[in-house]
Ligand SMILES: Nc1ncnc2c1ncn2[C@@H]1O[C@H](COP(=O)(O)OP(=O)(O)OP(=O)(O)O)[C@@H](O)[C@H]1O
């Protein structure tokens with residue numbers, strides 16, 4: 001394994017569940033060590049399908065995936081240990097304790113018996129979940145369950161972590177706790193992260209690089225600030241009778257000047273990735 005090569009490289013990845021329509025329609029990208037990437041897109045855009053192909057849960061209809069230069073299809077056993085996965089739906093055994101769930105994972109990933117206990121407690125502590133070790137998962141809140149699923153994905157010390165909608169359905173306070181936890185993983189362990197989300201704020205806050213996916217295609221790939229710079233920094237929202245019109249300006253002052261001249265109710269706000277998406281796809285991410 002060459003540590004200098006891309007952690008992950010995907011080329012021309014496509015998935016057709018049905019003959020006439022591709023759920024993922026030929027996506028290509030490469031991630032280097034420690035990168036924090038967001039895959040942002042609306043419901044049904046192809047985020048989960050992309051993650052499932054990258055983690056070996058489903059077979060691509062075409063395209064290639066390499067981890068550290070090695071073909072994922074031909075060397076799936078070798079590459080499995082490099083990958084950690086947090087699926088969209090929590091898949092813990094609710095009748096078992098946190099420790100027992102982690103132990104099962106440790107066995108599956110070949111962590112030697114004499115190292116298991118120490119590794120599990122090291123990661124419980126890292127995640128702030130030590131007190132939950134011997135409690136049944138079914139007694140946990142949604143946020144604690146999510147943290148446990150993330151912890152479990154780290155146990156075999158993967159080089160790349162896939163998080164599919166890690167905070168969906170969680171309240172804003174818990175969402176922030178999960179964000180801090182994911183940032184800590186990226187910073188302290190230099191783990192490469194690919195996170196899918198349809199929350200604009202999540203992508204903007206966490207990701208140094210965002211790939212926006214729509215209808216199975218990556219329509220733009222870059223750092224959030226540069227992507228937003230491309231359309232201006234401030235938006236004037238004009239509330240007309242039957243629609244909201246948006247005008248883009250480079251400075252707040254320019255936008256405020258236009259606001260003064262308008263005969264309709266208006267609001268000035270900062271540009272978001274939603275505006276980038278709207279400009280490219282002609283619709284909103286969250287409707
Ligand atoms: N097993 C399947 N069989 C057939 N079609 C599927 C299957 N899984 C997903 N699809 C379809 O593929 C497309 C992409 O789905 P996918 O789950 O990858 O989207 P997503 O971006 O993860 O959406 P969400 O934000 O709702 O999780 C959708 O049109 C979906 O209906």
Ligand SMILES: [Mg+2]
Pocket residue numbers: 047048049088164165
């Ligand atoms: Mg999904």
